[in-house]
Amino acid sequence: MTKKKKNPVWAFFASVKLALFLLFVLAGTSIIGTVVPQNEPAQFYIRQYGPNMAAFMQRLGVPDMYNSWWFLGLLGLFCLNLIICSLERIPRAWRLVTKDNLATPVDRLRKMGIRKQIVLDQSLPEATENIAGHLAGHGWKTDRRSVAEGILLFAQKGAWTRFGVYIVHTSILVILLGAIIGSPAVARKILKNPQIAFKGSIMIPESRETDYVWAFQTGEKIDLGFTIRCDFFTIEYYANGMPKTYLSKVTVIDHGKEVLTTDLKVNKPLTYKGVTFYQSSYQPYPDFIVTLKNETTGATRTSIIPAGKQIKWPDLGASFGIINRETFGEVVRRVKIWFTDHKDKPSIFWIHTGREAVIERPSGNFSLMTKQLYATGLQVTKDPGVWFVYIGCGMMLLGLLVAFFMSHRKVWAFLREEDGKTVVLLAGSANKNKLGFEKRFSSLVESLRNG
Numbered sequence: 018m019t020k021k022k023k024n025p026v027w028a029f030f031a032s033v034k035l036a037l038f039l040l041f042v043l044a045g046t047s048i049i050g051t052v053v054p055q056n057e058p059a060q061f062y063i064r065q066y067g068p069n070m071a072a073f074m075q076r077l078g079v080p081d082m083y084n085s086w087w088f089l090g091l092l093g094l095f096c097l098n099l100i101i102c103s104l105e106r107i108p109r110a111w112r113l114v115t116k117d118n119l120a121t122p123v124d125r126l127r128k129m130g131i132r133k134q135i136v137l138d139q140s141l142p143e144a145t146e147n148i149a150g151h152l153a154g155h156g157w158k159t160d161r162r163s164v165a166e167g168i169l170l171f172a173q174k175g176a177w178t179r180f181g182v183y184i185v186h187t188s189i190l191v192i193l194l195g196a197i198i199g200s201p202a203v204a205r206k207i208l209k210n211p212q213i214a215f216k217g218s219i220m221i222p223e224s225r226e227t228d229y230v231w232a233f234q235t236g237e238k239i240d241l242g243f244t245i246r247c248d249f250f251t252i253e254y255y256a257n258g259m260p261k262t263y264l265s266k267v268t269v270i271d272h273g274k275e276v277l278t279t280d281l282k283v284n285k286p287l288t289y290k291g292v293t294f295y296q297s298s299y300q301p302y303p304d305f306i307v308t309l310k311n312e313t314t315g316a317t318r319t320s321i322i323p324a325g326k327q328i329k330w331p332d333l334g335a336s337f338g339i340i341n342r343e344t345f346g347e348v349v350r351r352v353k354i355w356f357t358d359h360k361d362k363p364s365i366f367w368i369h370t371g372r373e374a375v376i377e378r379p380s381g382n383f384s385l386m387t388k389q390l391y392a393t394g395l396q397v398t399k400d401p402g403v404w405f406v407y408i409g410c411g412m413m414l415l416g417l418l419v420a421f422f423m424s425h426r427k428v429w430a431f432l433r434e435e436d437g438k439t440v441v442l443l444a445g446s447a448n449k450n451k452l453g454f455e456k457r458f459s460s461l462v463e464s465l466r467n468g
Contacts, residue, residue, distance in 0.1 A: 030098050031105040039095040046091070050082040056233050081234060084202030096190060103186045110179045118171045118427060119162040123442075126429050131455050132444040133462040141168065141432055144439035148430050151465055157428060167433030174426045179448070181419030188412035195405025201234060215239050215399050220300055221247040222392040224321065226270065230397045241292060241397075244270040248278070250299060250391040251371075258345045263299055265393040281393070291399055298394030301347045305370075306388045309333055313381035321390055324352070334358055334380060339387070343367075349389045356385070424449035428458070441465070 029035065053074070054061070062071040062080060078085025126132065137144045145168050149159045157172035197203055204213040217230035217239055226246035229238050245267055252263035262283075269277040269289050281287050287294045303324060310317040311333045322328050324339040341353035349370055357363035360379040368374045373386040424447045431442040443462055447454035 027101065027105075030101040032098075033102065036095070036098050036102060039091060039098060043088075043091055043095065046082070046088060049079065053079055053082070055083070056081055081202065084200060092193060096193060099186050099189060103183050107180075107183060110183070113425070114176045114179055118173070118429070119160060119169055121169075121171075121429065123164065123166060123169070123431050126431055126442055126444040129444040129446060131446060131451075131458055132442065133459070135441050135443070135462065135466045137439045137441060139439050140437075141434040141439050144432055144441065145170070148432070148441065148465060152428065152430070152461075155461060155464075159430075164431075167431060170430040170432070172428050175423050176425050178419050178423040179425050181416050181421075181423065184416030185413055185420060186416075188409045188416055190409075191412060192406050192409035195402035195407075195409060197402065198405060199400035199402030201232070205235070211235075211237065211239050212242070213399070214401055215397075217397045218297070218395065219397060220298075220392040220394050221245070221267075222302065223247050223250050223306060223390055225392075230395075243272075243290065245294065245395075246270060247393045250393050252299065252391065254348070258348070263296070265296060265395075267294070267393075281395070291401060293398050293400075295396040295398075296393065297396040300392040300394060301349070302390040302392065304390040305339060305349075305352065306390055307337075308386045309335065309337070310384045311335070311381065312375075312384060327355075333383075335383060337385070340365075352387050354385065354387070356383070358383070424454065426454055428461070 023031075054065075057080060059071070059075070059080075062074055065071075066074065074080060077087070082088055137147070139147065145161065149161065149170060152159050152170070152172050157174065159170045159172040161168055161170050163169075199214050201211065201215045204215065205211045211232065215230070215232055216234075217232045219227055219230045221227055224247070226244050228242075228244040229240050231237070232239050246269075247265055248268055249266040250263070253261040255261050264283075265281040267279065267281050267287065268275050269287075271290075277287075277289060279287055281294060281296045283296050286296070304321050305324065306319065307322050307328075308317065308319040309330065314333075316333050318330055318333055320328075322339070324342060327336060327338040329336045335356065335358050337354060337356040339352045340355045342349050343351040351367050351369050353365065353367050354374070355363055355365050356376055356378075358378040358380045364376050364378065366374065366376075368385070368387060370387055370389050373384055376383040376385055426445065426447045428443065428445045431444075433440050443458075443465070445454065445458045
């Protein structure tokens with residue numbers, strides 16, 4: 018009988034050597050994406066590598082390597098190879114799982130490497146029931162069949178573990194699918210809708226709001242579909258002036274309604290409608306948020322004002338201004354206030370930003386608080402494929418656990434009657450961890466012999 022010749026194209030893509038080659042190429046090219054900074058402005062690459070090399074890198078898509086045509090092509094080729102390799106080998110695994118093991122010739126059992134023979138002082142029917150019950154008690158569900166010389170019992174565990182490697186293969190495909198679904202380049206270039214998946218950033222000054230972000234790769238404006246407002250920004254410093262901790266209090270506004278208010282911290286992002294906001298930076302401004310309260314009338318007013326300008330608030334019966342600042346870099350530590358209620362001489366004093374001062378005036382007391390205006394810097398991402406990646410990683414862990422630590426184990430028991438006793442030939446096999454299985458098999462045989 019002549020063996021059917023395989024299609025050469027199919028044989029090429031079903032090759033394990035091709036899979037290994039593609040893995041090495043992908044690993045090697047991924048190093049380039051790690052060494053070369055990604056998604057920087059074009060001028061950055063010209064400064065770093067010179068105009069000729071920068072132009073060559075741009076043609077190859079190295080500045081956005083993981084979304085370049087050739088890298089995606091390698092991934093596509095690897096996926097195709099993985100699918101065909103699996104389709105080529107799954108039928109064989111299925112045949113091994115569904116094989117009629119009760120049709121195994123007795124002569125083959127006698128030649129197996131893992132085998133034992135015991136003699137039971139029982140009739141054949143009694144011994145058959147006892148052995149089947151004993152195996153069942155150890156988790157081995159048995160099937161039986163009468164054969165020419167006696168009765169054959171068979172039990173197996175972990176038949177499905179032969180598919181562990183294909184769970185790993187599937188998990189890789191699911192992870193890659195998630196990466197494609199969540200790719201801003203795919204959303205922009207193929208789907209022509211950058212709102213599906215994007216990575217961007219935005220600076221929002223306190224008390225201001227925005228309904229868009231700027232994309233990292235292209236700098237284009239991307240609508241969020243809702244509005245986010247920075248209500249408040251606070252920052253603490255170490256004694257040497259280095260930032261200690263900072264957070265933003267933000268409010269999400271959807272269709273004109275405030276739906277969510279929360280604190281946004283460095284390790285505490287906010288996710289709304291699939292869009293995730295990360296606290297990433299901040300920017301101090303030269304302006305100030307000033308809150309003034311007339312303690313006599315209870316009237317209060319808050320506004321953003323610049324330094325060096327006289328402000329008149331007739332409804333509070335006061336005028337004031339910030340006439341000097343004590344700074345550390347761009348950070349204002351203290352401000353010098355000029356204040357009058359238009360009665361007697363103006364009050365002039367220093368106050369730490371963020372602290373309240375009570376001003377005693379002829380017309381009554383005023384409470385004043387100044388705070389330097391900050392803008393919160395947010396990184397914003399929308400990745401609809403992230404759950405595919407999580408599911409794929411879970412599948413991969415399961416598949417690796419099955420593929421490396423679990424095995425398909427089989428046990429046969431051939432019983433024949435001889436001189437009023439029953440001779441039992443026990444044989445077993447495992448596709449992995451044969452030493453461990455042999456120990457369990459010997460323990461099972463001893464329990465049968467002593468049972």
